[in-house]
Structure formats: structure tokens, C-alpha cells
Amino acid sequence: MEKIRTRFAPSPTGRMHVGNLRTALYAYLIAKHQDGDFIIRIEDTDQERLVEGAVDIIYRTLEKTGLKHDEGPDLDKGYGPYVQSERQASGIYLEYAKQLIEKKEAYYCFCDKERLATLTQIVAGKEINVYDKHCLHLSSQEVEHNLNNKLPYVIRQNNNPEGTTTFHDEIYGDITVDNSELDDMILIKSDGFPTYNFANVVDDHLMKITHVVRGNEYLSSSPKYNRLYQAFGWEVPVYVHCPLITDEEHHKLSKRCGHSSYEDLIDQGFLTEAIVNFVALLGWSPEDNKEIFTLEELVKDFDFHKMSKSPAVFDYTKLKWMNGEYMKRMDFDRFYEMSLPYIKQVISKDMNLIKIAELVKSRIEVFPDIIPMIDFFETLPEYEISMYEHKKMKTDTQSSLLVLKEILPILENHQDYSNDSLYACLVEYVETKGFKNGYVMWPVRTAVSGKQMTPAGVTEIMEIIGKDESIRRIKVGISLLEKGI
RNA sequence: GGCUCGUUAGUCAAGCGGUCAAGACGCUGCCCUCUCACGGCGGAAACACGGGUUCGAUUCCCGUACGAGCUGCCA
Numbered sequence: 001m002e003k004i005r006t007r008f009a010p011s012p013t014g015r016m017h018v019g020n021l022r023t024a025l026y027a028y029l030i031a032k033h034q035d036g037d038f039i040i041r042i043e044d045t046d047q048e049r050l051v052e053g054a055v056d057i058i059y060r061t062l063e064k065t066g067l068k069h070d071e072g073p074d075l076d077k078g079y080g081p082y083v084q085s086e087r088q089a090s091g092i093y094l095e096y097a098k099q100l101i102e103k104k105e106a107y108y109c110f111c112d113k114e115r116l117a118t119l120t121q122i123v124a125g126k127e128i129n130v131y132d133k134h135c136l137h138l139s140s141q142e143v144e145h146n147l148n149n150k151l152p153y154v155i156r157q158n159n160n161p162e163g164t165t166t167f168h169d170e171i172y173g174d175i176t177v178d179n180s181e182l183d184d185m186i187l188i189k190s191d192g193f194p195t196y197n198f199a200n201v202v203d204d205h206l207m208k209i210t211h212v213v214r215g216n217e218y219l220s221s222s223p224k225y226n227r228l229y230q231a232f233g234w235e236v237p238v239y240v241h242c243p244l245i246t247d248e249e250h251h252k253l254s255k256r257c258g259h260s261s262y263e264d265l266i267d268q269g270f271l272t273e274a275i276v277n278f279v280a281l282l283g284w285s286p287e288d289n290k291e292i293f294t295l296e297e298l299v300k301d302f303d304f305h306k307m308s309k310s311p312a313v314f315d316y317t318k319l320k321w322m323n324g325e326y327m328k329r330m331d332f333d334r335f336y337e338m339s340l341p342y343i344k345q346v347i348s349k350d351m352n353l354i355k356i357a358e359l360v361k362s363r364i365e366v367f368p369d370i371i372p373m374i375d376f377f378e379t380l381p382e383y384e385i386s387m388y389e390h391k392k393m394k395t396d397t398q399s400s401l402l403v404l405k406e407i408l409p410i411l412e413n414h415q416d417y418s419n420d421s422l423y424a425c426l427v428e429y430v431e432t433k434g435f436k437n438g439y440v441m442w443p444v445r446t447a448v449s450g451k452q453m454t455p456a457g458v459t460e461i462m463e464i465i466g467k468d469e470s471i472r473r474i475k476v477g478i479s480l481l482e483k484g485i
Numbered sequence: 486g487g488c489u490c491g492u493u494a495g496u497c498a499a500g501c502g503g504u505c506a507a508g509a510c511g512c513u514g515c516c517c518u519c520u521c522a523c524g525g526c527g528g529a530a531a532c533a534c535g536g537g538u539u540c541g542a543u544u545c546c547c548g549u550a551c552g553a554g555c556u557g558c559c560a
Contacts, residue, residue, distance in 0.1 A: 009560090010560090011559080011560055013559090013560085043560070044558070045559095045560085046558095048558055048559085049559065049560085079532075091486070113558090116558090121486095122486095123486040123487075123556095124486045124487095125486095126486080126556080127556095128486075128487080128556060129557070130556085153559055155505090156490090167541095172489095172490065172491095175489070175490080178488080179490055179558090181487075181489090183556080185511060185557095186557085186558050188558090189558040191558075193558085194555090195558070195559085195560085196559070196560045200560090214560095215554095215560095216490075216491095216554065217553095217554055217555070217560085218554095218555085218560085219489065219490065219554075219555080220488070220489045220490080220554065220555040220556080221555070221556090223489095241490095243490095243491085244491095244553070248496090250553065251553080251554075252554070256513070278497095281497070281498085281509095282497070283497095285497085285498055285499070285508095285529075287499095288508095289499080289507080289508045289509075291508090291509060291510095294516095296490085304512080308498080309490075309491060309492095310490090310491050310492065310553095311490095311552090311553065311554090312496090312498090313496060314496095315495095315496045315497065315510070315511090317496080317511060318496070318497065318509080318510040318511075320510090321509090321510055321511080322510085328523075340492065341509065359522095360522095362523050363522045364522090365520075373521095373522095390520085393520085402514070404513075417488075421534065423519075424520075427519090430519095435533090437518090437519060438518095438519070438520085440519085441519035441520075442487070442519080442520070443520065444519085445520060446520085449520090451520085451521095452521085453520060453521040453522085454520060454521065455520095455521070455522070456519090456520090456521090457518090457519040457520070457521095458519055458520085467512065480540095483522075
């Protein structure tokens, strides 16, 4: 069987939003699942929308997510150049367009903006443009004349409005449209650059792309591409149109609308592996109920025939859950390294940061969660004494004051402030008094943390903040209670 | 407006003519527990609607509704 070749062909207009990333991922997976090649092509034919540095972002994103390409601008395997502006400079698009003109499948169009404007109509509040084939009827002398006089021109596809066109998509099946619906789209723009519509067909053919993987937004223009392939007499590739990823309002994700990019998510404290994993499951699901996948596992299990047709909402909440799963499974050294910047944002005192990282690891979903969780280690927050009341622990301010006063001298005399020793010490007190654990633990933890909830038990907290600070905080608690009651 | 595609719980998503209609997130009850989280066991929650076809439709066909995409010298 022929080796599969897929391509990811982004236009360098900014950060990569997750819909784009997912398309890249699927193109990669389809190729790699069958040991094929994954190619990067930069589609920079829109000179107006180019963004400085965007190509670097694309490289960086693909590298970090592990979508290693076999060919690309930096890795020419004989199908280069892989950047459309460079290909344009060599004149290939114009050359191929001229072939179509000779076959009467395309034609020069000299219509200016003003004339085009007369063709636009407003339907349902939207501008609709249907070209009237005006320039198709120019005589060859007129065309010659205009060309010689350097009149600006575009080259349009000549679509015969008779009949229908059918193309096959692997996900959506056969799709048929009336040719009368197909307008004479522009192939070559007046600045000499090809449009996406033309460049993608020429390049996919020249680069021997076997599977065209792209977003569902291209579904309705695919018949026009098919007619281009037919006009050239080229073999039509396998089409795999991916269902759209939408926001909560069910609108297509796009950077123009400011939707989250891969890098935005990283900035928000998400892990690359979680993002890739999550996005893979938007529009595809495995045969079993597995949810956590490494990239290697995705390569092994991914079967594009099982992709879904309907759009998927990007659910930020589930992404967070998945990120939390990755946090828990993460190698501790790496977790420690990544969490340190966040820990240091709130902890400046000399404390066992490794212990803090350990505590927090199974409790966070994204890194910034760490900050409000551990800030009390640094400074005791102000708190209301009502926090000492806990129905289930059977504690109130009175009982808490009593316990705190009794436990204070015990803790002052205690020397070993390790978790185990402290715990044994508190339990001993509990047992001699015949209390329930919580009856003592709750008030002490409250005094020592000033918080309703903490990522650690009392004794773990005391171990981290140390003896002096523990005693100090308990004294603060006692005086607060004495004043408040 | 036209064309194309889509429609299983709030979300992701199994299902591919006969199921008590999986699973996950979220929500929620209980257990575990030095609070919280983790973990464990439960719960509520869905086949858009109307016609066919069929002994039987979530599943096949046709309409309707709703949603989305396209309708650019953007991709």
C-alpha cells in the first residue's frame, strides 16, 4: 500500500488555537498510525494577515506537543520549498493557473473593485457576492491587450454551472452539490499570490499528500477543489474533514474571536500532555473507555474512521479535571520543578518546599491553584472565631479555647516537630481526655492555619511552619477566642 | 436568503433494528479521613419533533424544527 502522507498547513497569523492544534494532531495521528509521513507547510499567501514570529510559534507548539514532522521548511525531502510564499516566488502557481486557462478551466478577470461592488447584494443582512463571469467572455485580443497594458488582474476558476459534482469524505460520506452553486473563485490574486483555494490543491498534489485532513469549514468548498483536480487530471486525495470545535455558545473556535490558544492554556497552568490528550478526545473516542492517553498510545489506537461528525464544545471544566489527573500521575521531580515558581510567589520564609509540593500535588488541577492553597504557611490570615465551631467535630468557641489552652503547654514541651511525633502527641492527649480526634484536631488546625480548609492536617502543618510559629499561632488563637467569647 | 453538514443527559461520548440506552466531566448522597483533596460505593440527568419502512425503531428513509459552517483578491 502507498505510504500515507498528511500535512498540517497553518497560516502564520498568531498563536495556535486548540482547533488548529487538534487538526494538526489528527493529521499527525492518521499518518503515524500507519507509519506514514507528517508534513508541515506554511500557508502565508495572505500577506495582509501575516504576524511576525507566528511561524516560530507554530514550530514551538508542534515541538512541545510532540508532533514531530518528517518534512517541512527546515527538513526538505525533495518536495520543497514548504513555504508558499517561496513557492510563489518560483512562479509555480501562475504556471499551473495558466495551464488551466489553456484548458478553458480558468480565465483572466480584470474587473475592478467598483464593478465587483455592483455585484454584491445583501441577503438576510449578509453580503453575498456572485461573480457573473463577465471576463470569461473577453476575446483573446482583449485579454492580450489588457495584459500588455499591465492592467491588474486575477485568475478565476471557470465553473460550468451544468450538472452536479460529488466528492467523497471519509467522515461525511458522499456529498453532492449542484454545479450552479459553485462560483468562479479566484485562483490567483492581483498581488500574484494564489488563494488558499488554489494553492492547497496544487501543493497537495505536488507534495503527494494522500490524506487531506482539515476542518469541517472546508467541506462546502471541497467540490470546487475537486473540480480543480479533475481539470488538471490529477488524482483526488482522501478527504478527512474534522468536526468543528466550538465555544460554549456553539460557535467555531477562532483566534480572531480571541479564543484560547495552546500557549494561553500553558500560561494558565495547564500541561501540554493534558491539552493534547483532551483535544484528541474532542471528535474521536477509542473502542474501550480509556481516557488518559500518551501521544504514543494515541498513535497506536487512533482510527479516523471512528471520528464523529458533530461539533464538540470545548469544555474547560473537563480539561481542568484531566489536567488534575496528569498532575497526580506526574513524576514528582518534574512536578516540583514546575510548581516551584508558583510556590515561591507566596512562600519566602525558610520552609520545606518539597513537603509543600507533595501536599499540593494531588489537590490541584492547574498550577495557579497552588497559591491560595498554601499562602497561610507564610502568614496567618485574619479569621473569624466562628471558624472554631464545627458541628460534626462537636466543637465550638468554648471547647476550642479549652483545648487550645490545655494543648499549648504540651506542645511547648514537645521537642520533635515531625509529623509522626506530633500526631502521636496529639492522639495521646485525645486518648487521656477521652475526646474524639476531631474535637482536638479541628481547633488546633484552625489556630495553626486560620483556614477552613487546608491541603494538610494539623500536624503536617506544624511540621512545616515549625515549633515557634506553631506556638505563636496557637497563642494568637487563644487570645482571639478570649476576646471574642 | 442559498447551499452543505449536524442533532443521544449541562458537556464529551458509546450505540451501528430487539440494551433496564455504556462510560467520563460537572452536580449530588454515603464511606474513608487530623479539615480539604485523593480514593471507594451510590444517585439525579438524554435518544429534538412528526410521518413512514418493519413483528419491532435511538439505530434505516422522508419531512419539520433547531444549531453550525460556507457563501472574501481569509484560510
